[in-house]
Amino acid sequence: MAGLPRDEAGTAASYASLARPLLLPTWLIIGVFLLLPVLLMVVYSFLTKEFRGGVEWTFTLAAYEQFFVTRGLFGDEPPSIEWTYIIIFWRSIWQAALATLLCLVIGFPTAWFIATRPPQSRGIWLFLITIPYWVNLLIRTVSLRFILRDNGPLNDALIVTGLIDAPLPILNSDVAVQIGLFYSYLPFMVLPIYAAVERFEFALSEAAADLYANRWQVMLHVVLPAVRPGILAGTILVFIPALGAFLAPDLLGGAKAFMIGSLIDEQFRGSQGNWPFGAAISVILMTLVLIALFIQARAASRGAS
């Protein structure tokens, strides 16, 4: 403290001179762990596949061609569109969107419930929401396998209560993937919406009710516009990781419910892999995500003006 000038202008100036050295660790981390890997990925996607995994430093568009173009099983037919990967992408987007919607439908009332509890008990509810995160996602997803399998507790309970006669084949289906995605990302929807609802001024809903708005109209015209930023944030936080998820589809979906994450994962495994192709898929995925974020940012700024 002794070295710092007392007057405010002097303090502000000394803070400004401190800004660069203080920001250095941040820049280093962003540079080494974010920019560099992304750059590496982009570069790799234009390189040639090496036989046992890894890359040869020869420029080629082969990886992108493999994604979009097919020349038949033996490579001797005229080029046509390769649908395999586009369909996997489409299914991933669809699954991620559905999971996001589910998280919103369940997460909004949950967040609302927590935010409208007395302040001293809100902490406990939030704590309960975050408890599963104390256990590794892999372990939780494997546990889901046990819960969902044919003779697991879920099917057992349904049979005992007489709701069904034979076990439902939930495991290894899109439904199981959906349950896994929903379960993994629900808190990412609840927390930002909670933050928005907690800031919401409830005098506004009273004012709307006073001006003849019924409950639904209050929700639609006053509450939703106010908590919209929280909903948008939650949507992004769920949709983007769900799009690239590979644990849930891998462990719960089986071979049929292949998603982008598993596809990329496969390209980097052992000698079967294809690093440039995996990198290319990642670049395409990232491009899609950036486009989605751009659209979202446009929507948010339109909502604000």
Next chain:
Amino acid sequence: MDVAVSIRNAVKRYGATTALAGVSLDITNNAFFTLLGPSGCGKTTLLRMIAGFEAASEGEILLFGQNIVDLEPHLRPVNTVFQNYALFPHMSVIDNVAFGLRMKGVEIAARRAKAGRMLELVHLSALADRLPSQLSGGQQQRVALARALAPEPKVLLLDEPLSALDLKLRQAMRVELKQLQEETGITFLFVTHDQDEALAMSDRIAVMSQGLVQQVGTARDIYEVPVNRFVAEFIGETNLIDVEVTRVSDGMADLVLPSGQRLRCSSAATATGRHALSIRPERVTVTPDGQLTATVERVVYMGSDLRLLTRLEGGREFTVRIQNAARTAVPEPGARIGLKLEEGAARLLAD
């Protein structure tokens, strides 16, 4: 006279605490009625019960004869001007004002026209397309007023609407609110803790304390003929002295002042014995042949008038306000003076 709102034995309890301990009031149609009291007296609770934001624990609230206690807020034909305005931040001024009409199903052209007229009424037509965050506090206040008036409520509820404004604006708005009430002919039910506001605007005032109505009357009534110690002390400034009452009849009382002199004055008390006598500081003149004798302790210069802080013979403090006129002879501190009560200056209180 038409009764707009009739409150019958309204009680509100929150767990063990009682916010309203049984209030009955009749509010005349087309009147400017004020609930006045310190914070925690139950005035806002009562207003919120009429709006429907708080359920009554007991009692009835009749709006033009119809019991509304079981109606949801959006079904009650009353509108509220909120303390912090509660304007919808994402809607323009005109959309805010038109909101009530929109919810009532009025089609867009008609409701925009009506909202426009309301903005004219509060002199804000030029700002119709702004957002609330782009307005000053005073302008937001007017928008809140226009928004609550637009659906033509049967009663307009105002919850301390002026408390967030600065003094000059508050004083200007007092006059404007009263004019607006007269122009629209809508019953205004105004809640405030500010006695100046209440006295300046109201046709009738209910003074509240500790969940009960202490007195209902015109501004003149509650100032000049307060019923009890609370009302006398809360409204304006007063001197209270203990007196012995010897006889009461027909609202008049005979009593003995501490000096031994006898006095006859109007009375809220109905029994003899010891009571408090309220004497307003401006209704006393300094003269050698007064009923009370006091020693001047301090003279406070207030501009338009002077305040003499004196001590009566018995040791009680007694404040006298005299006009700051050229002919006024100002006593020096330490001087012994006589105080003469003007005709009707004293009022015997019930407690």
